[in-house]
Every structure is written in structure tokens, then in C-alpha cells.
Amino acid sequence: MKKVFRIVLIVFFIGLFLGTIGFLYNKSQEKPEMYDTKSPEITDIIKKTVATGSVIPRKEIKIKPQGVSGIVETLFVQPGQMLKKGDKIAKIKIIPDMINLNSAESRVERAQINFEDAQINYNRDKLLYEKKVISESDFQKPRLAYRSAQEELKSAKDNLQLIKEGVTSKSGAVTNTIIRSTIEGMILDIPVKEGYSVIQSNTFNEGTTVAIVADMGEMIFQGKVDETEVGKIKQGMNLKLTIGAIEDYKFNAHLEYISPKGVAENGAIQFEIKASVELDKDHFIRSGYSANAEIVLDKREKVLALNESLLEFSNDSSFVNIETAPQVFEKRFVKTGLSDGINIEILDGISKDDKIKGEKMSKIEQMKEMKRKKDEEKKNKKKSNS
DSSP: OHHHHHHHHHHHHHHHHHHHHHHHHHHHSOOOOOEEEEOOEEEEEEEEEEEEEEEEESOEEEEOOBSOOEEEEEEOOOTTOEEOTTOEEEEEEEOOOHHHHHHHHHHHHHHHHHHHHHHHHHHHHHHHHHTTSSOHHHHHHHHHHHHHHHHHHHHHHHHHHHHHHSOOTTTTTOOTTEEEOSSSEEEEEOOOOTTOEEOOBOSSOOOOOOEEEEOTTSEEEEEEEEHHHHTTOOTTOEEEEEETTSTTOEEEEEEEEEEEEEEEETTEEEEEEEEEEOOBTTBOOOTTEEEEEEEEEEEEEEEEEEEGGGOEEETTEEEEEEEEETTEEEEEEEEEEEEOSSEEEEEESOOTTOOEEEEEOOHHHHHHHHHHHHHHHHHHHHHHHO
16 A cells, blocks of 8 residues: 555656646747738828918018108007008107207298398389389399298298198198008007107118008918928929918918028028918918918829838838738738838739738737637637538
């Protein structure tokens, strides 16, 4: 009995030893890796570039004082108001230069003295002429001097009034102290307030901007394109404009200008572009809205395409791994076409039904895949038995 017990015990330990070795061996063996598979699909490939910029009015005018400097006495308008050409914007109160004012007043006094003297001579000679004491030719000289003195006095007074008020009695309603709009449009901004000093625009001075007026019925997109893309675009191309402030709507635009000169910005050469925007009556575009313009460079419709991440490269060739049996893959070279950065056109090498090796599955995904295959095998057995 003891001998039998001893034999059983020895067999048990030998079995335990062999089982342990087998377990450790199986554990040391690498489990086969499983990969996800994807198939090509028929889709559209659109290669495009994006230009960033803003939407601005085509006509934006800065209104400045012409021929007059002074203080803003009255503002007749406010930002957002619509104007017609010639409408009043502001009235300027002139602060006369003391030297010019003193000279003009002195001129008026001299003209008054000369006029009074000429008037005395004229009245005296006129009485003599009426009594036929002097001839008409003798009377013509004092009469001419009187009229000249009269005109000089009037001119001196007008000049004094012009220096003080910026308007003369001859000009009537026409005066440069009233700033008027030069175009029809909307007031975007009024940089000055009542009481602000303004300077006239002339050859030596840009002048103070009283108002900014723009035609909001004609807007353009102004943006920048990188030098790597500017050679692929041309005038007349259609753009899709996305404005950050207007969600879920894209405006159509047409490229009409590409700058011939680039500008260095942040280490890259940028070229300015302009495109006319097709406005929509249901959406009001404000000046300065930031926008992105999508420019379609090339397009392929309904072609066989594959995710670029599934491609592998060797020298100048590209290839994919085709599944020939479950988790068994074979290298196959392909010919590619247009790419949009995500999907790439497949010209030759694979078909729509091929399964392409993808990313490595995680343990959870592998377990799900194994369960799916087992379920499929059970279904197939039931079908065959039935």
C-alpha cells in the first residue's frame, strides 16, 4: 500500500513539474499580433488651401477738413448712420491766426480811409460835373477811384469775415467750415468729438480724420497666401468664405487680385490676395470681420481613395499590405494620384474589395475580434448542419 502511495505521489510531482514548465513556456511565447483592416472607398478628393484675412469695404474714405483748421463745433451724425453724397457731417469753428487777423483788420481800416477820401472827391467832382463846370473825362478819374476804393473795402471786409468765420457774404451757403460726405455710404467711425481740434489737409499735412465713410454694398476679402501655394492659384478662381461671426454659412467669392510682391511675416513669405464677396441679404457683414477663404486647387470626383496613413513607402515607391488570409498580409505596390492631406487617390494596384493592413489592435480589440470570429464559426456550423 505504501509502495502504491509512493508511486502516485511521484507521478503527481512529475506531472506538476511538467505542467509548470509547460505553463512557463507558453507564457514566454509571444502572442501573434492582430491588425485592423480597412478597404478603399469611392469618394471625392478635393485639394484646397486656406487663406486667412478679413472682410472690408471696397470703398472706404477718410473725410478730412479742406482748407480750414479749428475746433469741432457740431457733429451732425453718428457711427452706423447712412449718408448720401453731400450730407453734413460736422461743423468746424475757426480759431483765426492772430497775425492774419491783425493784418486783415488793418487792411479793412486802410480801405475804409481810402474809400472815405475817394467818396469825398467823387461827391465834389460829381456836383461840378452836373453843373458842367468840368468835362466828363475829368469826372471819370474820381469816379473810377471811388469805385475801386468801394470794391477794395468790400474785399477787405470779406477777407476779414473769411478769416474769422470761414465764409463770406458772396459765397452764401457754400462754406468749407461744414464738412460733408464725399460718397454715399455708412459712417463706420467718427474719431473726433465736439471740442476736438482738427487740422486741414494740405500738401504738407495729412490732416485730421473727422469721419470714415464706406460703401457697405460692395465688400471684398483681403487675405494672405503662403508662397508655397501662390503659384497654384490664379485670378477668377472661386472661393468659399467662412466668417467667424456668422456661423453655419459660407459666402461665395471670386479671386480678382494676387499681389506680385511678397512680404516676410514670421519667417515666411506671404502674398496678399483680394476677392469680391457675393453678399446675402439675410446676413449683414460688418467691416473688419475675420474670415477664412478656402481655395480649391484641384479636384477628383468619385475615385478610388485610401486613407494616407495606410500607405508605406520604399525609396520612390508606395505600397500597402493586402490581407490574403486572416491576419496574413502581402506587400503590393500601388500607383497614387491626388491627395487632400487625409485621403489619397489610388490609380492602380488594388481594388475596392481588398482589405488593407491598418493599425495594430489593442488587447480589448483583439478579444472582440476573436469573439466575433468564434461567433461566425458557430453560425457557419449551424448552417452546414441544417
